[in-house]
Amino acid sequence: xxxxxxxxxxxxxxxxxxxxxxxxxxxxxxxxxxxxxxxxxxxxxxxxxxxxxxxxxxxxxxxxxxxxxxxxxxxxxxxxxxxxxxxxxxxxxxxxxxxxxxxxxxxxxxxxxxxxxxxxxxxxxxxxxxxxxxxxxxxxxxxxxxxxxxxxxxxxxxxxxxxxxxxxxxxxxxxxxxxxxxxxxxxxxxxxxxxxxxxxxxxxxxxxxxxxxxxxxxxxxxxxxxxxxxxxxxxxxxxxxxxxxxxxx
Amino acid sequence: xxxxxxxxxxxxxxxxxxxxxxxxxxxxxxxxxxxxxxxxxxxxxxxxxxxxxxxxxxxxxxxxxxxxxxxxxxxxxxxxxxxxxxxxxxxxxxxxxxxxxxxxxxxxxxxxxxxxxxxxxxxxxxxxxxxxxxxxxxxxxxxxxxxxxxxxxxxxxxxxxxxxxxxxxxxxxxxxxxxxxxxxxxxxxxxxxxxxxxxxxxxxxxxxxxxxxx
Numbered sequence: 001x002x003x004x005x006x007x008x009x010x011x012x013x014x015x016x017x018x019x020x021x022x023x024x025x026x027x028x029x030x031x032x033x034x035x036x037x038x039x040x041x042x043x044x045x046x047x048x049x050x051x052x053x054x055x056x057x058x059x060x061x062x063x064x065x066x067x068x069x070x071x072x073x074x075x076x077x078x079x080x081x082x083x084x085x086x087x088x089x090x091x092x093x094x095x096x097x098x099x100x101x102x103x104x105x106x107x108x109x110x111x112x113x114x115x116x117x118x119x120x121x122x123x124x125x126x127x128x129x130x131x132x133x134x135x136x137x138x139x140x141x142x143x144x145x146x147x148x149x150x151x152x153x154x155x156x157x158x159x160x161x162x163x164x165x166x167x168x169x170x171x172x173x174x175x176x177x178x179x180x181x182x183x184x185x186x187x188x189x190x191x192x193x194x195x196x197x198x199x200x201x202x203x204x205x206x207x208x209x210x211x212x213x214x215x216x217x218x219x220x221x222x223x224x225x226x227x228x229x230x231x232x233x234x235x236x237x238x239x240x241x242x243x244x245x246x247x248x249x
Numbered sequence: 250x251x252x253x254x255x256x257x258x259x260x261x262x263x264x265x266x267x268x269x270x271x272x273x274x275x276x277x278x279x280x281x282x283x284x285x286x287x288x289x290x291x292x293x294x295x296x297x298x299x300x301x302x303x304x305x306x307x308x309x310x311x312x313x314x315x316x317x318x319x320x321x322x323x324x325x326x327x328x329x330x331x332x333x334x335x336x337x338x339x340x341x342x343x344x345x346x347x348x349x350x351x352x353x354x355x356x357x358x359x360x361x362x363x364x365x366x367x368x369x370x371x372x373x374x375x376x377x378x379x380x381x382x383x384x385x386x387x388x389x390x391x392x393x394x395x396x397x398x399x400x401x402x403x404x405x406x407x408x409x410x411x412x413x414x415x416x417x418x419x420x421x422x423x424x425x426x427x428x429x430x431x432x433x434x435x436x437x438x439x440x441x442x443x444x445x446x447x448x449x450x451x452x453x454x455x456x457x458x459x460x461x462x463x
Contacts, residue, residue, distance in 0.1 A: 047265075048262045048265060049258070051265055052261045052317070056318055058319070058320035234257055235256070236258045
């Protein structure tokens with residue numbers, strides 16, 4: 001029997017060292033059609049969830065923001081608008097393909113000067129202590145191998161008083177909604193993925209990884225265990241998505 | 250702890266749509282938008298107590314934002330029930346309604362009055378988007394047609410209101426005219442003050458009589 005530690009990759013148990021590579025393959029595969037699939041899968045509601053995240057970030061002009069797993073840069077672009085020329089936004093993603101798509105998109109839209117792009121692992125953030133006023137991670141935490149390690153790393157790079165925002169799929173509060181959501185995730189999503197992105201496996205993984213992700217209360221406990229204070233969460237769209245917020249004391 | 254209330258998806262979506270509509274409208278009046286830019290950095294909080302909804306308005310040079318959450322300092326806070334805000338929206342003199350109505354005002358009122366003035370003076374140029382879609386000639390003619398229509402409609406509506414007002418107050422005597430009501434309330438207030446003075450004088454006299462007998 002292998003003594004290597006394991007973790008989940010969707011519903012599969014895999015060795016911890018292997019998960020990052022498997023997740024990377026998923027995102028290499030979907031990067032080109034990521035924005036289109038997001039709009040199709042959520043009916044555009046992901047923009048509302050991200051807008052709410054921006055509101056709760058309370059970011060102001062001149063501040064510094066780290067957007068982890070920033071992907072195609074939806075949040076980073078909004079943050080860059082708000083912090084202005086005297087502020088700083090770092091779009092970080094572990095996946096080279098996603099980062100390339102995000103960088104090309106934002107540069108094409110004229111974002112430069114206050115925006116940096118960094119390929120970084122959320123578990124080992126390559127930034128000095130107390131660097132950012134706000135750290136956000138949207139739809140990325142569930143793909144991280146060691147979530148506790150990542151949360152502690154985010155706490156380290158936050159300035160005292162800074163806030164962490166975790167936007168992630170969660171557990172619907174209503175059982176009826178949960179059933180409808182299950183049917184949608186496991187039947188419609190993989191089919192849609194095959195049709196639009198030519199890859200049903202990646203979207204099957206998406207549905208499975210959402211089910212394996214900690215629910216609202218568990219994630220809240222993880223934030224508190226990592227050292228965040230005044231933690232809270234807001235259910236969005238009946239709990240399909242939850243936004244967790246915690247502060248560095 | 251989870252925050253309770255209306256699902257933020259709904260309020261955020263509504264505010265996003267409203268913000269988009271507002272900014273599109275503002276883009277039709279560049280002078281108004283520039284004036285709003287002078288209020289950049291101000292945050293106006295509109296706190297509705299029933300139903301419990303908060304909206305934060307942040308004017309900007311490029312874009313005016315409408316938020317459902319705001320953690321920073323607020324320049325002016327207006328608080329009241331939905332009915333009070335509806336009364337303000339329908340009032341012919343919003344500034345007077347704001348001061349004399351049931352709405353609670355907190356903070357610096359000068360930027361709020363300036364904001365109200367800018368909104369009141371907005372002169373949207375509907376011709377520009379029409380010309381962009383229909384072309385110079387057709388767009389201009391359609392805009393002229395709309396302007397004439399609006400102008401005639403507005404004149405007819407004003408005339409109807411004036412005549413209706415005259416009929417209700419003067420012909421049918423269904424309700425007293427505004428000046429009569431104001432005069433009546435003024436008399437009533439003065440009578441109330443005189444009664445209160447008389448009452449306190451009587452109290453003093455009673456007390457004096459009790460002291461004399463004792």
